[in-house]
Amino acid sequence: MEVRGEARAMFAAILLLIAGVLNVIYGIGAISNGTFFSHSQYVVFSLGFWGWMTLLLGLVQLTGGYSLFSGGTYGRTIGIIGASVGAVEALLSVGGSYPFWSLGIFALCLIVLHGLIVYGEPLER
Numbered sequence: 001m002e003v004r005g006e007a008r009a010m011f012a013a014i015l016l017l018i019a020g021v022l023n024v025i026y027g028i029g030a031i032s033n034g035t036f037f038s039h040s041q042y043v044v045f046s047l048g049f050w051g052w053m054t055l056l057l058g059l060v061q062l063t064g065g066y067s068l069f070s071g072g073t074y075g076r077t078i079g080i081i082g083a084s085v086g087a088v089e090a091l092l093s094v095g096g097s098y099p100f101w102s103l104g105i106f107a108l109c110l111i112v113l114h115g116l117i118v119y120g121e122p123l124e125r
Helices: 006-031 047-069 073-092 099-118
Strands: none
Touching: 006 047, 006 073, 006 099, 047 073, 073 099
16 A cells, blocks of 8 residues: 655655754753853743753654654654644744744744654555
């Protein structure tokens, strides 16, 4: 039985890896109190907590992306969870210094979600 959306799942895996690398970089930048986030104001969490949360999310996204290349269920499940949390995190950071960048990351997470949710349906019903 042929499965619909295998190429879309590979595209989602690549996008998930890119989002994971970006979140790891942003997490390290926030933990080290770099000047990249110098103009940001945080209402709920401190910059250090936000950095650790972003770093852990990036690592989860990286493991999900690597697992998707082998076609495992773990990769699909973790990819959906990682992209969902990434989309929420991107929306929470829209009020920061780089709102359009946050909206771009949000769109990236939505594309990953669409690719992973559609993947796995049979070609004919």
